[in-house]
Amino acid sequence: MTLDGQQPEAIAAAVDALAAGRLVGLPTETVYGLAADAGNDAAVRAIFAAKGRPADHPLIVHVASAEGVAAFAAEVPPFAQRLIDAFWPGPLTLILPRRPGVADAAAGGHPTIGLRCPSHPVAHALLSAAAARGIAGLAAPSANRFGRISPTTAAHVAAEFGADLLVLDGGACAVGIESTIIDCTRGAPVLLRPGQLPRARIEQVAGTRMLSKEEMSAPDPQAPGTLSAHYAPRAKLRLMNARELRTALELLGADAKNIAVWARTPLHSESRQLVLRRMPDDADAAAQQLFAVLRGFDEAQVKLIWVEAVPDDGAWDGVRDRLARAAASA
Numbered sequence: 621m622t623l624d625g626q627q628p629e630a631i632a633a634a635v636d637a638l639a640a641g642r643l644v645g646l647p648t649e650t651v652y653g654l655a656a657d658a659g660n661d662a663a664v665r666a667i668f669a670a671k672g673r674p675a676d677h678p679l680i681v682h683v684a685s686a687e688g689v690a691a692f693a694a695e696v697p698p699f700a701q702r703l704i705d706a707f708w709p710g711p712l713t714l715i716l717p718r719r720p721g722v723a724d725a726a727a728g729g730h731p732t733i734g735l736r737c738p739s740h741p742v743a744h745a746l747l748s749a750a751a752a753r754g755i756a757g758l759a760a761p762s763a764n765r766f767g768r769i770s771p772t773t774a775a776h777v778a779a780e781f782g783a784d785l786l787v788l789d790g791g792a793c794a795v796g797i798e799s800t801i802i803d804c805t806r807g808a809p810v811l812l813r814p815g816q817l818p819r820a821r822i823e824q825v826a827g828t829r830m831l832s833k834e835e836m837s838a839p840d841p842q843a844p845g846t847l848s849a850h851y852a853p854r855a856k857l858r859l860m861n862a863r864e865l866r867t868a869l870e871l872l873g874a875d876a877k878n879i880a881v882w883a884r885t886p887l888h889s890e891s892r893q894l895v896l897r898r899m900p901d902d903a904d905a906a907a908q909q910l911f912a913v914l915r916g917f918d919e920a921q922v923k924l925i926w927v928e929a930v931p932d933d934g935a936w937d938g939v940r941d942r943l944a945r946a947a948a949s950a
């Protein structure tokens with residue numbers, strides 16, 4: 621059942637569901653989440669079961685405000701506090717040392733916890749109402765089945781999990797790809813997953829260079845957001861440059877079918893069966909559309925998705941990362 625998240629009755633119904641240990645589809649500014657009371661291990665296990673996600677892959681816990689951190693984190697390094705002050709509420713997740721005994725299931729047994737304070741007004745309303753009922757945080761992975769495309773509308777969530785799930789409709793997500801994840805447990809910030817926050821701004825606020833996963837000697841092998849194949853459409857996705865795309869379309873001519881193309885460069889095909897969509901020139905706009913475009917291509921039942929490789933520029937890091945993973949599954 622999908623309810624309008626702007627209605628107070630919808631928030632009340634969602635808090636009742638959470639308090640009863642049930643799951644709720646939650647809009648955030650990045651993607652929709654599948655939420656449960658982070659303090660209820662049985663409810664959190666239901667998230668893993670619904671997603672088909674291995675139980676040792678940790679979930680992000682969402683809090684209503686920066687004050688919520690103390691309930692879950694044992695310690696906040698000064699650079700992490702500066703990131704919280706600058707970017708929360710917003711599309712930033714911090715990995716922090718976990719307070720022993722809290723959110724065990726959500727943390728997947730790891731000694732750390734991923735925390736984020738989302739800026740979406742419906743998420744904020746639900747988190748505040750839940751906090752008032754003694755629910756300190758909501759564990760919520762993206763509301764998609766394991767390895768598949770993250771949902772950016774309420775309809776996507778309903779399509780993944782069926783009509784039985786209570787989904788709060790908060791419209792189309794404004795950011796469109798998942799939060800930037802920074803590991804703050806290693807003395808210096810380590811980027812685990814790029815999102816739409818620019819690296820330069822993060823480093824300026826943190827007051828230090830951000831390391832990449834590759835620079836760390838012991839990367840955590842369990843983080844699915846860090847698996848090379850993830851975010852996969854059903855069709856095979858290939859990244860090509862503009863020249864390769866143009867040549868391929870010319871060679872196929874009127875025979876091009878079961879193919880979808882997403883490109884910034886204007887392209888032409890003689891085929892009327894080719895699905896051709898323009899990628900925005902702006903990285904934020906492209907991120908906002910990315911997952912909905914890939915879902916749309918799957919719905920059109922194409923066999924191949926050809927995407928123009930994105931510019932080699934920091935603004936495109938998040939989109940480039942998601943596209944590379946989608947291509948790695950092909």
Ligand code: TXA
Pocket residue numbers: 648650651652653654677678679680713715727730732733734736760761762763797798799801812840842843844845846
């Ligand atoms: O934008 C987002 O972050 C969305 C919305 C719903 O908030 N959530 C999201 O969750 O993308 P999920 O579960 O699909 O991805 C969370 C990522 C995973 O790669 C997970 O391994 C990593 O965060 N993660 C969570 N807790 C962690 C921890 N303690 N240590 C390392 N990685 C962690």
Ligand code: MG
Pocket residue numbers: 761762770
């Ligand atoms: Mg996910």
